[in-house]
Amino acid sequence: MNNVVDINSIPLDLTGEKYKDVPYEEKERLFQEVKADERFHDVLYGCYECGVCVASCPSARFYDFSPRVIAQAVSREDVELIYTLMNDSIWDCSQCFSCDRCPRGNSPGGLITIMREVAVRNGLETAKEALEGYGRIIYKIMSTGTQVSPDMLQPNAFPDWGHHVNEIADNLDLWRRALPPETLHTVETGWSVSEKTIIELYLIWHMTGVMDMIKEIDEGLFMILQDVMEERLEDAGYDVTFDE
Amino acid sequence: MGQQMIPVEELIKSQKQPGFKYTPEDAPTEDYRDILFQLEKEGELEVIRVPEPYVEVTTKYGRKKKIPLEHTWHHKSCGQCGHIPGYSTSIFWLHRQFGFDYVDPSDQTSCTAWNYYASATSNAEAQVAVAVRNFAAAHETGRFPLIHCGTSFGHYKEVRHELLHHHDLRRKVRDIMERLGKKLVFPEEIVHYSEWVYAMRDKIAERQVIDMSHIVASVHPACHYHKLVEEDAIYDPEIYGAQRTAIVTGTLKALGIQIGEYSSWYDCCGFGFRHILVSRDFSRSFAVQRKIEVMKEEANPDIVVTHDTGCVTTLDQSQFAGKAHGKKVGIPVMSDSQIAALAMGAHPYKVLQLHWHNTENRPFLEKLGIDPDEKWREFEEALEKLKSGEKQYLTWEDADA
Numbered sequence: 001m002n003n004v005v006d007i008n009s010i011p012l013d014l015t016g017e018k019y020k021d022v023p024y025e026e027k028e029r030l031f032q033e034v035k036a037d038e039r040f041h042d043v044l045y046g047c048y049e050c051g052v053c054v055a056s057c058p059s060a061r062f063y064d065f066s067p068r069v070i071a072q073a074v075s076r077e078d079v080e081l082i083y084t085l086m087n088d089s090i091w092d093c094s095q096c097f098s099c100d101r102c103p104r105g106n107s108p109g110g111l112i113t114i115m116r117e118v119a120v121r122n123g124l125e126t127a128k129e130a131l132e133g134y135g136r137i138i139y140k141i142m143s144t145g146t147q148v149s150p151d152m153l154q155p156n157a158f159p160d161w162g163h164h165v166n167e168i169a170d171n172l173d174l175w176r177r178a179l180p181p182e183t184l185h186t187v188e189t190g191w192s193v194s195e196k197t198i199i200e201l202y203l204i205w206h207m208t209g210v211m212d213m214i215k216e217i218d219e220g221l222f223m224i225l226q227d228v229m230e231e232r233l234e235d236a237g238y239d240v241t242f243d244e
Numbered sequence: 245m246g247q248q249m250i251p252v253e254e255l256i257k258s259q260k261q262p263g264f265k266y267t268p269e270d271a272p273t274e275d276y277r278d279i280l281f282q283l284e285k286e287g288e289l290e291v292i293r294v295p296e297p298y299v300e301v302t303t304k305y306g307r308k309k310k311i312p313l314e315h316t317w318h319h320k321s322c323g324q325c326g327h328i329p330g331y332s333t334s335i336f337w338l339h340r341q342f343g344f345d346y347v348d349p350s351d352q353t354s355c356t357a358w359n360y361y362a363s364a365t366s367n368a369e370a371q372v373a374v375a376v377r378n379f380a381a382a383h384e385t386g387r388f389p390l391i392h393c394g395t396s397f398g399h400y401k402e403v404r405h406e407l408l409h410h411h412d413l414r415r416k417v418r419d420i421m422e423r424l425g426k427k428l429v430f431p432e433e434i435v436h437y438s439e440w441v442y443a444m445r446d447k448i449a450e451r452q453v454i455d456m457s458h459i460v461a462s463v464h465p466a467c468h469y470h471k472l473v474e475e476d477a478i479y480d481p482e483i484y485g486a487q488r489t490a491i492v493t494g495t496l497k498a499l500g501i502q503i504g505e506y507s508s509w510y511d512c513c514g515f516g517f518r519h520i521l522v523s524r525d526f527s528r529s530f531a532v533q534r535k536i537e538v539m540k541e542e543a544n545p546d547i548v549v550t551h552d553t554g555c556v557t558t559l560d561q562s563q564f565a566g567k568a569h570g571k572k573v574g575i576p577v578m579s580d581s582q583i584a585a586l587a588m589g590a591h592p593y594k595v596l597q598l599h600w601h602n603t604e605n606r607p608f609l610e611k612l613g614i615d616p617d618e619k620w621r622e623f624e625e626a627l628e629k630l631k632s633g634e635k636q637y638l639t640w641e642d643a644d645a
Binding site: 056059146214 | 323326329336337348352362368370420471512565
């Protein structure tokens with residue numbers, strides 16, 4: 001009888017085996033980056049292990065996921081476990097913040113936000129996998145200033161929403177013109193965003209280093225965004241480069 | 245011996261007042277306004293005051309919150325405007341019916357929080373800068389920001405906490421605003437549109453033309469409204485004994501609607517931010533199994549009413565797949581703004597734009613005495629004018645014709 005277990009077939013391996021080849025120093029470095037975030041002390045005060053967060057967590061019902069385990073691991077500074085969770089657990093979180101009812105005042109969801117940010121900034125492969133297929137959304141929000149647009153309502157993107165998506169796609173331009181608010185006649189953006197506003201948004205992306213994070217997670221997306229933004233900034237009189 | 249605890253379900257059933265008393269002095273959280281105004285005194289930022297006229301409402305720990313009735317700058321929602329545009333159209337329609345001054349700006353970006361909670365491809369500095377840029381744009385028009393999206397509302401409250409408590413962050417954002425030629429400003433209150441609807445509920449009820457007293461509605465309170473920075477969500481001793489937020493429920497009761505209670509009211513809708521876009525199996529399953537089916541079994545409502553972009557989308561759109569699998573689904577989903585507008589006689593297609601919704605809502609309209617065929621024919625007539633080139637857009641006047 002073969003008793004060998006394929007560790008990669010287990011959704012969440014808490015033994016540390018899966019990432020044993022990653023140097024401890026690298027895991028420690030990432031944890032220190034989480035701790036260094038100025039919001040860290042606003043989201044973690046310790047843990048009673050009461051499980052209120054898990055009881056109210058939607059992701060815990062459908063995934064091998066526990067906000068309590070995450071709060072515990074970070075409280076105990078269990079570097080090995082934190083690394084595992086940062087790869088194989090945090091992207092299951094729904095970010096609903098139901099766990100904010102914690103009697104200690106913890107926000108496991110807020111802690112996960114910070115851990116995700118560190119995962120993205122460091123280009124972890126698991127973060128890239130979690131965001132696979134998500135690039136078009138990042139492109140839309142960063143380049144237009146609105147997150148979802150009417151022209152995203154296409155049958156191939158939302159097959160599980162049924163026939164009415166076909167109907168919307170077929171009538172899109174006409175139905176958008178049948179909206180009384182003047183800002184809503186758009187198809188490629190949620191509402192009309194002025195050129196001045198878009199330029200200000202691009203300058204914010206530039207000054208806050210957000211494009212560096214995009215480069216870590218998706219080089220191709222970075223290059224497309226860079227082209228679009230630099231050209232519009234240049235037209236507006238700004239000599240800005242995102243690839244410094 | 246301590247005071248006997250009464251389960252909230254018993255309070256709801258008995259309709260009795262619990263003798264609950266607010267004790268704002270014992271609130272476990274700081275009063276953000278104290279810090280905001282102190283920072284203003286120190287020259288760190290400028291506070292955008294709530295303009296008059298306003299209504300004072302009570303929040304979770306008994307503090308008062310000012311809700312402006314007009315002179316508002318409408319901070320629109322990505323998902324509402326993009327995929328369920330009758331949601332925001334109804335908010336504007338209500339303002340116009342009362343003759344209130346407001347601005348629907350194009351100098352507004354998304355709060356970008358949907359993307360942030362989904363992908364984390366941003367950082368605290370960028371998030372605060374995006375928020376303050378929008379608030380500065382509102383201030384430049386002399387209006388006060390009214391936030392349409394529940395996630396923008398919750399996220400901006402998180403942003404407020406970060407800005408008030410982290411000096412370095414304030415300095416960095418002030419530098420960014422200077423580069424943009426803007427001031428570091430922040431509103432006295434973060435106000436969600438559903439709070440405006442709640443504050444206006446009696447005035448809306450005075451102008452109600454559709455009887456809704458035979459309607460049963462189940463309410464889904466949006467997570468990012470009452471869980472994410474909980475202290476300035478509206479609570480009312482007359483609604484659930486102030487043990488749950490009064491938002492939406494208070495509005496529906498004022499319109500005479502019966503509330504259909506269900507046990508999983510605290511659960512989220514399943515939106516999940518990243519999940520609704522790239523892991524929708526989770527969103528569908530959660531919305532159907534933990535929300536819609538539970539409502540159907542325990543309350544069998546005519547409608548689900550909620551007050552956030554993602555909640556309307558997820559609860560409505562997920563029912564298609566649920567139906568295919570023989571689940572107990574089939575409840576239309578609308579926002580409180582749409583229900584309030586409908587109660588005041590708004591057109592179901594020209595204003596509420598129900599053709600963008602998924603789950604069948606015609607039986608609901610028929611139960612209200614509205615003929616959906618007749619209303620759709622009126623809408624198609626308006627569309628013909630657009631098709632023929634007689635008109636380029638449907639106007640507000642057309643919507644009320």
